[in-house]
Amino acid sequence: MKIYQIVFESDKFQYVFHKDRSVMMTSIILSGESRVDIWPDELEFEVAKPKRPRGIFFQWSSGELILTPKAQEDKVLVSLLDVDGEFLPVIVDG
Helix, strand or coil, X not given: CCCCCCCCCCCCCCEEEECCCXXXXXXXXXXXXXXXXXXXXXXXXXXXXXXXXXXXEEEEECCEEEECHXXXXXXXXXXXXXXXXXXXXXXXXX
8 A cells, every 4th residue: 555645845835825815614624525515616816925936736725735737637646636535626826
């Protein structure tokens, strides 16, 4: 068995935050529960620290990540995350 861990280095790479600060309810849900029913039609994020390098993920909060288009092209990565994760749409700076 292989175990993977994703480590965010928000002091080195770009990360994101909600454009609409009132949309914090999407991150408040029990671990393992689906967010599909509460997910907004459009959820927009802004990149913080845009001069820093962009990784293959954006850190959203301590346990959340957003895949960049580059990460989505990696079929092995997507298949690993798809087993225990849920992919929901977001907009990052347009």
